[in-house]
Amino acid sequence: MRIEENYLLKEHNTFRLPVKARWFMEYESEDELVCILRDEYFQESLSLHIGSGSNLLFLNDYNGIILHSAIKGITIAGETDDTVLLRIGAAEIWDDVVAYAVSKGWSGIENLSLIPGESGAAAVQNIGAYGVEIKQVVETVEAYNQLTFEKQTFTNEACGYDYRSSFFKNKQHDPYIITHIHLRLSKTPRYTLHYGNLKELAAACSPLTIQDIRRIIIDIRRQKLPDPAVTGNAGSFFTNPIIPADHYEALKKRYPAIPAYPMKGQVKIPAGWLIEQCGWKGKTCGQVAVYDKQALVLVNLGEATGDEIALVAERIRTAVAERFGIELVPEVHYVLS
Ligand SMILES: Cc1cc2nc3c(=O)[nH]c(=O)nc-3n(C[C@H](O)[C@H](O)[C@H](O)COP(=O)(O)OP(=O)(O)OC[C@H]3O[C@@H](n4cnc5c(N)ncnc54)[C@H](O)[C@@H]3O)c2cc1C
Structure with a gap:
């Protein structure tokens, strides 16, 4: 088992944000996991289990325990x-x-x-x-x-x-x-x-x-897609919205080119298309950019903070909601402590 205090998580999140965890615990077996779970300090602490952090957005340092598995095979x-x-x-x-x-x-x-x-x-x-x-x-x-x-x-x-x-x-x-x-x-x-x-x-x-x-x-x-080893990102920032068929029909009258995929009586719309239509593709706001080859991906140009990325995401959400009446939902999991 590995236990680290004030541990830098930059290599554990693909946005490559230099946030710290109060504790980082990595277990190698099921017995070690159960030992951590039974520990009173663990039970009283805030905790989050992570994988490679490729779907996480840390908004600040994590004042709790970050758990990670080393169970392979x-x-x-x-x-x-x-x-x-x-x-x-x-x-x-x-x-x-x-x-x-x-x-x-x-x-x-x-x-x-x-x-x-x-x-x-x-x-x-x-x-x-x-x-x-x-x-x-x-x-x-x-x-x-x-x-x-x-x-x-x-x-x-x-x-x-x-x-x-x-x-x-x-x-x-x-x-x-x-x-x-x-x-x-x-x-x-x-x-x-x-x-x-x-x-x-x-x-x-x-x-x-x-x-x-x-x-x-x-x-x-x-x-x-940008390679997270080179440019910090978490892939698709938002899920593709699924909207009622009548909402889609109304949008199609105004935007005949709107792409759509029927899904169980509803319609899935590519979020990247909606964002692009709002003029965000390739846009840069300080240290955050909307990827120029795929508008669904937000990238860290090097020194962005989690808050800055979240702010750009919020501006995109507002733009899409005002123009299309569609609420984008982040696919990325915001981590706040
Ligand atoms: C460039 C890029 C491209 C991507 N393309 C795609 C794509 O095409 N399709 C797609 O679906 N996703 C895509 N993603 C998103 C991401 O790769 C997936 O969501 C992936 O499964 C996250 O894995 P992770 O190990 O990084 O998990 P993390 O981001 O660390 O965690 C994700 C969630 O899983 C939970 N978790 C992690 N491990 C465990 C565990 N052992 N037990 C319980 N809960 C756990 C965490 O608490 C968190 O809620 C992409 C991401 C990037 C950066």
């Missing part, structure tokens, strides 16, 4: 003629898991290549990209109740998955800490190519392999 927990079940430690870097699955020829998560972060958080966030969400392959999730210290195994259904959301994100019940996730992947190729121009790009590869798909996705992502 990918093992085969089951197998059928057609599928393989992987048990993955929460601290495994998500893209390493994708690279491993692709190297074995197991399909299901190749479209989720290069998404930053750790595997435990991936199951919290229900990460998604290019027509695939992790919920499609999650079989079960192992997690500890932070208040009762009991271990529970959640079925896919119990995970309560929705767009970028899950039971674990919901704050209405006891908090849970994920230690392992179980993913069921296909041994026979089952590719998802309907999203964007994936089908066209894939058509150039004959025969198409799972390695091709990973390479194509990585190429697209590198062209569209």
Whole structure:
């Protein structure tokens, strides 16, 4: 177990904000986790479990305990003629898991290549990209109740998955800490190519392999998104809003080019398009910028504070609400203590 006091979190958040945690605790096993959870000081303190911090915005120093898992490992927990079940430690870097699955020829998560972060958080966030969400392959999730210290195994259904959301994100019940996730992947190729121009790009590869798909996705992502190792950012700052069909019809009359994706009787609108229409794409406000290739991404030009980033986000929200009557909701989790 590792315990640090007044610990700099710059390497633990992809906005690269130089905030400090009063305490940083990293556990390597489930026993160490339970030991922390049972500790009276921990129980009385404010705490937050983080992964790689690629979806967090720290608004100030964290006056509590930042918890981090070091539980790694990918093992085969089951197998059928057609599928393989992987048990993955929460601290495994998500893209390493994708690279491993692709190297074995197991399909299901190749479209989720290069998404930053750790595997435990991936199951919290229900990460998604290019027509695939992790919920499609999650079989079960192992997690500890932070208040009762009991271990529970959640079925896919119990995970309560929705767009970028899950039971674990919901704050209405006891908090849970994920230690392992179980993913069921296909041994026979089952590719998802309907999203964007994936089908066209894939058509150039004959025969198409799972390695091709990973390479194509990585190429697209590198062209569209800033690399957090170079430029601080947390990917999409807002979720794509889902609006009632009549609101969409009214907007379509005023903005015939508005992109839209039907969703269970409602309509999903790309937040990046709305922000771009409001003139924010490529705009700079002090040390914060709206990425010039994707208006949904806010970047730290080097010396931004969490407050400054939040202020720009608020100005964008106001502009979109005034013009389109749509309230953008941050995908990024604001951390305040
Ligand atoms: C450049 C870039 C591109 C991105 N592209 C995408 C994309 O295409 N699709 C997408 O869905 N996301 C995307 N993201 C967002 C981000 O990568 C995901 O949300 C990711 O799953 C966050 O993982 P993390 O380990 O960094 O988690 P963190 O940001 O550290 O935490 C996220 C949440 O999970 C909780 N958490 C973390 N670990 C645990 C655990 N073990 N148990 C319980 N709770 C836990 C935290 O408390 C927090 O609420 C992108 C981010 C960046 C920077």
